Amino acid sequence: MNEFLEGMDQRILLGYCADSILNRKRRNTEIEGWFSEGMLDHLFYDVLLFIMEYSLSESGGCSLSEVSQFLAEDLRTYHVSLEADRIDQLAGYMVKDILQNGGSILAYPVFHHETGTWTEMTVRLIEDRISDENILLYRLSEQGYDYLLRTKEIDRQFEGWVSMLITRQQLERRNYKESYKQARQSLQILRKQQTAFEEFIRSVRRDLHSVENSAYSTMIVSFYESLEEEQKMTREIVSLIQEYRQEMSVQKDRLLDENDAKLEESLLYLRQMAEILETITNTENELLSHRYSVRRIYEEMLETSLLSSDSFRRYDYFETILKPSASLHDEQFAVFNVLKRPLLMPKTDKILNLGLLYAPQRSLDEEDLSSEVILSEEEEENYRLLEKQKRMELYCRSFETFIAYAESHEAFTVKEFVKWCDMEAERNDTDFLSDTKNFYLMFLDLYALGTIDFEHMDISDIHRDETAEEFDLPQIFNSIHMNPGKLNIRSMTLHAADTFDYYSLLQNEDNLEYGMNGLYVTTERKDAGS
Amino acid sequence: MIDENAVRKAIRIMKESLDHKGVLSKDSQPEEYESFQDNEIRMAVSLLEEELDLKFLQIRDQIYMIPSFTNTTFGMSLREYRENIGGNARLETAFMISLIQMAIFWLFYGGRNSSNPMQRDFIRMKDLIEEIDNLFLKLAEEKDTVLNFDSQYRYNFTRIAELWKNKQYGGEGQETSSKTGTVRRAVNQLREHGLLTYVEDEIRPTRELTDKFLNYYLREERVQEIHHLFDTMEGN
Numbered sequence: 001m002n003e004f005l006e007g008m009d010q011r012i013l014l015g016y017c018a019d020s021i022l023n024r025k026r027r028n029t030e031i032e033g034w035f036s037e038g039m040l041d042h043l044f045y046d047v048l049l050f051i052m053e054y055s056l057s058e059s060g061g062c063s064l065s066e067v068s069q070f071l072a073e074d075l076r077t078y079h080v081s082l083e084a085d086r087i088d089q090l091a092g093y094m095v096k097d098i099l100q101n102g103g104s105i106l107a108y109p110v111f112h113h114e115t116g117t118w119t120e121m122t123v124r125l126i127e128d129r130i131s132d133e134n135i136l137l138y139r140l141s142e143q144g145y146d147y148l149l150r151t152k153e154i155d156r157q158f159e160g161w162v163s164m165l166i167t168r169q170q171l172e173r174r175n176y177k178e179s180y181k182q183a184r185q186s187l188q189i190l191r192k193q194q195t196a197f198e199e200f201i202r203s204v205r206r207d208l209h210s211v212e213n214s215a216y217s218t219m220i221v222s223f224y225e226s227l228e229e230e231q232k233m234t235r236e237i238v239s240l241i242q243e244y245r246q247e248m249s250v251q252k253d254r255l256l257d258e259n260d261a262k263l264e265e266s267l268l269y270l271r272q273m274a275e276i277l278e279t280i281t282n283t284e285n286e287l288l289s290h291r292y293s294v295r296r297i298y299e300e301m302l303e304t305s306l307l308s309s310d311s312f313r314r315y316d317y318f319e320t321i322l323k324p325s326a327s328l329h330d331e332q333f334a335v336f337n338v339l340k341r342p343l344l345m346p347k348t349d350k351i352l353n354l355g356l357l358y359a360p361q362r363s364l365d366e367e368d369l370s371s372e373v374i375l376s377e378e379e380e381e382n383y384r385l386l387e388k389q390k391r392m393e394l395y396c397r398s399f400e401t402f403i404a405y406a407e408s409h410e411a412f413t414v415k416e417f418v419k420w421c422d423m424e425a426e427r428n429d430t431d432f433l434s435d436t437k438n439f440y441l442m443f444l445d446l447y448a449l450g451t452i453d454f455e456h457m458d459i460s461d462i463h464r465d466e467t468a469e470e471f472d473l474p475q476i477f478n479s480i481h482m483n484p485g486k487l488n489i490r491s492m493t494l495h496a497a498d499t500f501d502y503y504s505l506l507q508n509e510d511n512l513e514y515g516m517n518g519l520y521v522t523t524e525r526k527d528a529g530s
Numbered sequence: 531m532i533d534e535n536a537v538r539k540a541i542r543i544m545k546e547s548l549d550h551k552g553v554l555s556k557d558s559q560p561e562e563y564e565s566f567q568d569n570e571i572r573m574a575v576s577l578l579e580e581e582l583d584l585k586f587l588q589i590r591d592q593i594y595m596i597p598s599f600t601n602t603t604f605g606m607s608l609r610e611y612r613e614n615i616g617g618n619a620r621l622e623t624a625f626m627i628s629l630i631q632m633a634i635f636w637l638f639y640g641g642r643n644s645s646n647p648m649q650r651d652f653i654r655m656k657d658l659i660e661e662i663d664n665l666f667l668k669l670a671e672e673k674d675t676v677l678n679f680d681s682q683y684r685y686n687f688t689r690i691a692e693l694w695k696n697k698q699y700g701g702e703g704q705e706t707s708s709k710t711g712t713v714r715r716a717v718n719q720l721r722e723h724g725l726l727t728y729v730e731d732e733i734r735p736t737r738e739l740t741d742k743f744l745n746y747y748l749r750e751e752r753v754q755e756i757h758h759l760f761d762t763m764e765g766n
Contacts, residue, residue, distance in 0.1 A: 338599050346552045346595055
């Protein structure tokens with residue numbers, strides 16, 4: 001390999017960083033059309049710099065609405081006026097669609113001359129986190145810092161301690177303005193290091209195998225060595241600032257009422273510098289205090305991965321799960337329950353109640369009453385009444401549907417009826433009709449009645465009582481305001497071909513079809529006889 | 531012979547896991563977390579794992595209790611599962627929602643890089659719907675999946691894909707007449723199980739989902755279990 005090609009991968013990656021902004025892939029032509037050529041390119045850099053500026057503060061990132069506010073102000077300098085909702089739309093487009101690539105990882109193919117291989121390298125200029133208030137906060141990623149700093153500064157200023165050295169030198173030369181600017185630069189570099197550090201921990205946690213050993217030694221050894229060096233320098237600068245401020249205060253006192261603008265300005269710079277240095281000191285201390293925890297996390301992870309050192313190969317999810325899922329049909333629906341079982345919370349909220357074993361009807365309750373809520377007697381009574389009312393309503397609706405079907409069919413199986421209901425449900429987009437459990441209950445009661453004589457059924461004495469406990473046909477006719485004598489059906493009989501089970505079992509899972517398949521209905525119709 | 535004390539501690543780990551939605555953490559359950567590191571207690575735990583058909587998986591400072599595919603003790607019955615998806619949803623809606631959920635996992639963890647298959651950090655609702663549109667088309671094109679429609683079944687994938695296609699975008703709630711409502715319902719079940727977050731219209735996986743997916747679910751050892759599961763279904 002030619003030596004001059006060394007490190008080419010990093011150079012081209014920086015090029016791709018620019019590409020991600022300037023040749024943005026997820027272009028929204030509508031928004032792009034609001035600006036003249038090139039203007040939006042500038043705005044992207046403005047927003048990135050704004051996010052970088054924001055990361056100097058302690059808040060740890062800016063929200064999308066803060067980006068909007070900045071854009072509102074920034075657009076004025078370009079003499080562009082946009083309505084507030086368009087500015088919000090613009091902010092979302094810039095941050096989420098382009099800078100975050102809509103959430104998808106943005107990768108470019110990069111050739112490494114040293115190894116002669118191609119790999120995919122990721123471009124991610126900003127990163128986000130969810131704040132305690134459930135707001136997304138954005139800040140620059142390490143790469144983002146790298147990119148912005150490299151497009152302005154020269155390489156040697158990159159190292160934190162070099163930047164601090166320059167700050168100190170300028171301060172010693174009493175060049176307050178420049179040393180203030182350099183101190184800000186130092187803080188930005190430190191923030192970049194902090195982000196790199198956090199990203200490192202995250203990648204160690206996510207997948208230890210993706211972290212190269214060299215990255216670990218860079219982080220633990222070199223980073224901390226230079227950080228210690230930097231901290232020394234910080235202390236020196238802090239004491240220099242104190243010294244100069246004291247000196248100048250004395251000078252100022254001597255001047256009494258005379259106003260020395262130059263002195264005031266210098267004092268202002270020193271005060272601002274002192275604030276920045278305080279943040280730098282805190283950040284350095286925080287990073288140093290984590291030094292050993294990083295080592296511990298790394299070692300823990302190494303241990304965990306050694307413990308489970310059997311192959312960490314992963315299968316192709318699409319081929320193994322998604323494709324076969326698309327060949328399932330309705331009766332195989334249970335597969336999804338099984339597939340998701342390892343991921344969902346273990347089911348623990350059911351309390352085994354022995355009474356249930358001896359009261360089979362209880363399991364048919366619409367609601368599971370075994371919750372932990374304790375109701376007063378009165379509340380419980382009201383609750384029961386409501387439940388009964390609900391059940392009665394369901395009975396009525398089911399029966400109404402059933403009788404309408406029975407009027408036009410002489411003999412049919414319950415299965416046919418349920419199928420018809422499903423089609424109806426689909427047409428009307430309601431879920432009620434396909435509630436097979438409810439049907440099951442109704443058929444169970446109808447079956448128990450054997451042959452039902454509609455012609456001679458007397459409903460005259462019945463008072464409307466929506467809270468009746470039992471399935472009572474005259475009662476139901478009354479509730480749905482229907483006269484059984486006027487139906488086209490004289491009588492109806494329900495037969496069971498074989499056992500009329502509660503559940504038919506399939507694959508050890510309770511099948512969704514309640515055991516109604518073997519049930520037949522025959523009707524004696526008035527029009528058929530005549 | 532395992533020491534009685536170790537058995538006691540193993541049961542305690544089990545109980546605490548059950549009481550805390552299947553997750554133990556070093557900060558919140560330090561005692562159980564520490565016990566888990568002990569070799570003898572770990573042996574007792576492995577007996578529980580065997581007998582109860584589950585696995586305890588430690589990822590850094592958290593221990594997850596993971597019921598295996600075949601677990602019927604801590605897994606939901608089909609009826610509970612359906613109710614959990616969305617009370618009175620029709621069976622085909624529940625089918626569609628389940629398929630969407632499997633697709634969401636794929637969108638996050640279906641990357642080609644097998645050492646880190648995570649392919650995105652978040653996805654917005656509109657992008658998710660678009661991805662599902664594309665996926666359903668892609669699945670329908672896959673030759674193997676196109677079944678001859680058998681009238682004895684009420685529906686299959688072809689029907690689900692058609693139903694999906696006919697749904698409209700939009701809507702605020704979880705009504706399944708729209709694509710957005712259906713996807714929201716799919717997301718909500720996973721949110722309730724602590725697997726996804728949904729903030730500012732962006733859907734993200736939680737640490738729990740990523741931990742479970744990358745360290746357990748996607749591992750090659752699962753392949754046989756999954757093949758077996760689909761094979762049994764085919765014989766059905």
